Amino acid sequence: QVQLVQSGAEVKEPGSSVRVSCETSGDTFNNYAVTWVRQAPGQGLEWMGGIIPIFGTTNYAQRFEGRVTISADESTNIAYMEVSSLTSEDTAVYYCAGQEGHDILTGYYRDWGQGTLVTVSS
């Protein structure tokens, strides 16, 4: 099991950007993929996209393409997710989730971070 520890809660103004980090335990990125999932208040889970750090390969949900950037730093085993042009509809808890292997799209997410609440408000 890999531990995922996310950065703390954020409050952002509309139109700004937010970056959330997800630190993995141990030397995990050699055979690991990280996915980002968000959950708006009272709503279900929504897949945003993922990355295979060792290859730098990313996949995004179409609705987030161009507004969300997922990246990873192999030297620190930290993955990042940045959302730009924030609106109130982006208020949600953002989770990173991990899996062994490189099957971002059809695989399952064994490990989960604790979640990061992002509140967008003026």
Add this chain to the structure above:
Amino acid sequence: QSGLTQPPSVSGAPGQRVTVTCTGSSSNIGAGYNVHWYQQVPGTAPRFLINGVTGRPSGAPDRFSGSQSGTSASLVINGLQAEDEGDYYCQSFDSTLSAVVFGGGTKLTVL
């Protein structure tokens, strides 16, 4: 919009068996993509329950089992316990959307 449909809620008494369904289409479950299941207790992160290939992870209660057939999948919980209360989500891949899709979630209440 291709996606996965779950009933909003299910309930059962302690010791009973409950089933949570996940209905998809020919572009996701019907295309043979595996369905995975997660449990989420309110206020906490989702927890992986069942994968569509090998079933339960090691250490997971054997009261939980999953199956899929045609365009649907099911999560069965035997011997319901109070600690099973929470929200359950199915997950698969949709080839039309070329994206991971989650069901809307099902709230399980133990009576």
